Amino acid sequence: MFKNSNSVQNRRKLLQFIMFGFFKMSAAINGIALLIIFYFLVSRGWRAITWTFLTQPPIDSMTRGGILPCIVGTVCLSLGAIIVAIPIGVASAIYLNEYAFQGRILRIIRLGISNLAGVPSIVFGLFGLAFFVVYLKMGVSILAGALTLGVLTLPVIIGTTEEALRAVPKTYREASLGLGATKWQTIYRVVLPAALPGILTGGILGLSRAAGETAPIMFTAAVFFTPSLPSSVFDEIMALPYHIYVLATAGTNIEATRHLQYGTALVLIVLVLGLNLMAIIYRARLQKQH
Amino acid sequence: MEKSLKIAIKELNFFYRDFKALTDVSLDVYAHEVTAFIGPSGCGKSTLLRCLNRMNDLISYIRIKGSIFLDDQNIYDPGMDVVSLRRRIGMVFQKPNPFPKSVFENVAYGLRVNGIKDKAYIAQQVETSLKAAALWDEVKDRIHESALGLSGGQQQRLCIARAMAVQPDVLLMDEPCSALDPIATQKIEELIHKLKKTYTIIIVTHNMQQAARVSDITAFFYLGKLIETDETDAIFTRPKLKQTEDYITGRFG
Amino acid sequence: MATSSHSGKSRYRTEKIIRITFFCISLASIATLALITIFLFMEGLPIFKEVSVKDFVFGQYWYPTDEPPDFGIFSLIVGSLSVTVVSSLISIPLGVLTALYLAETASAGIRQWVKPIVELMAALPSVVIGFFGMVLIAPFLQEVFGVATGLNLFNASLMLAFMSIPTICSISEDAIFSVPTELKEASLALGATHWETIARVILPASLSGITTAIILGMSRAIGETMVVLMVAGGAAIVPISLFDPVRPMPASIAAEMAEAPFRGDHYHALFATAVVLFLFTLLFNLAADYISHKYKQVGASTL
Ligand SMILES: Nc1ncnc2c1ncn2[C@@H]1O[C@H](COP(=O)(O)OP(=O)(O)O)[C@@H](O)[C@H]1O
Ligand SMILES: [Mg+2]
8 A cells, every 4th residue: 555654755746855955056056156256356356447547558568557458349349240240140040030930041051050159269369360360361451350240149149030030929920911011011110120129139148158269269359468449340440358368378477467357357358248238137127028 | 425625715806917817706606516607708617627626827917816615625825835735636638738748648748747756656547547538438549649640539538538548526627528429529528428427527618518418516607707607408498597597599699 | 292292102112122131141041051062062072082981980990191091980979979979967967057047046146147147158268168178177086086097088078067057957947948937826726845846847838948958058169279288188998988088079179270281181081070060050050959949848727
């Protein structure tokens, strides 16, 4: 017969208690790790952040001065990246979500996208070097870097756009088609406007992703040091992530420039996480509306 | 035969957020009888049924007032052990929901989680339950194959067998035939007839013929209220209230 | 009003052109992937005029600037694999358990806070994590474990784990979340505890999704560059202990590319290393794709 002794019951409950404890602990570890990184960057970096730091170029072999060229470079590169990625990404997503039929071609395109998303960033860097810099003769330049970062962010844009398109109710499309609109008119006038906020969120995420990448720009756009701001897309530039790497590993005086490293890291992280936070909050608000 | 009270629902009020899904429901359910809940869609039948094994606890935004006694024990007592309550009250769902495991493992599942390790006992109990669910002959040769290969009707009887394997006192069935064809439905109805010797059964159905065929007691719900409850014969031949009569004669909305 | 007198035919043609245009653009991802492959091979293959594929992949010595140079990337491959394996030992349990916490046991209020934390973890630039590992974790390890250098296999694995946890967690969470409620309810209704339901029903049902998540997490770890460049220690040796420095493939490429003479042997060798790395991640990604398609999650019942 069924023996459901108390000891068995208690053991089952204890096990559950322990396992759920592990769940909670894991989540807590992640949170704590993130907090430690924040705390460490903010506590050591905030003192470096001054008006001069944000508005002046580095001086004295980058042991003093500011990071203005890096900020400008990073902004140029990441904006350039999404200018490349958004049209292609959005158009790809429209095809995949609105036009394509389930089948082998769709399957292959999707496979291509997911594999592109998995390409290591250093491989993007080498590709950018071999293709944009050397083969297309762009040289080490903003253009080459932005294009490299652009193809890197492409899967991000495609993914978020598709999500936004999927969230548009089917009834919108049916209503529009039912009124005699063509497919493209429906997409252009009904689907895209409805999906725009979601696409925008994707754009912000792509921007932040591109801003934080180092390896892809190492050989395509970024240089150790250039005192002047860029004047054309064929100029080399400095960038925040690369600047951190350079100061921390190859600077003339690594220990003496620690505060500059913390400061630069803090600026980068504020930029990147700020963009992300913006996207997260914006998306949460969108979801609440629905 | 003396009727013995199995479940007593007292003044039950139920809310999903601000929406009141059940209002002042009081109802007695007797052992070894089949009680049917009928009423139009959305009147709260499933909600009430899921209160009986506290399945609604899974939803975070619910609120419950009132009490439900199972053998004189309030199942909403803070000290109530929900896990063993659910072992005592089996449930069969609207859509057959076998686990993606073998037929055998589906039925053995409840025994295994309850700490039973004796292989011979499990095997014997699986066979008994499948026989009781009138499924044994159909599956005995493929008992270690995936349950997802069975037909819909077979899957539902498997779910009934699975519920019976842990030897509950009460079986709750939420429109168990709504996803099935007439022949499979008939089999399940026959099964219910057989099972009431052993179990106390509560079945939700929106099919009035089915209620008339399988149940001893029928409770009619409308807009979250229990309108009328009586012996099934009485409800279907001489309902006391106009609303009930309108519903069972199909003159409803 | 016959103002926009598009005849049916011309409208049809416009629609068709639009459709084809979108189709062509959607091929951009595959085209890029193809270009990446072509250019990596083009710049990488010439090294095999100098060394055989076997000597390249299994060669013990990586002295690319010696006279004569040694182009054996075996220790680099081992370095990559070792940081990947050690980091997964940390990231798999943490990622999956956090996913279970989010999908199963956290209250809605807490989830609202924990989910963004995981997203922010994913967004942290790798150079910042590498920097953190360099200046904070490395001295800490050196002191606590009394090891020669804090820049080592263990430190790199720790930082990589941090980077792959979000991948593992969010994909696993999706998989767990999409297990049909009916299965969960069926188990609970039989008197299983919530944990038993998770262990015996939810995890098996979401196994393919979780496996995909793990593979993608590992792929992220093996391809990650800045972290291993900054904290792995950079020694091209086969590690014997957790606290040995290593030189994973991406670190080697990133560190040496700037100094390698253009289209010299070293340059080609680095591209060839990138080919190997690329093939590894391609393998991981194809495996993930295969699993997620082959073992589609099962629904409640297939009527
Ligand atoms: N999870 C839920 N959240 C909010 N409202 C619900 C939920 N489930 C059911 N309801 C509402 O409660 C009412 C009763 O539902 P239910 O008990 O399923 O009715 P029945 O089974 O009689 O068709 C319906 O109006 C339904 O919309
Ligand atoms: Mg119902």
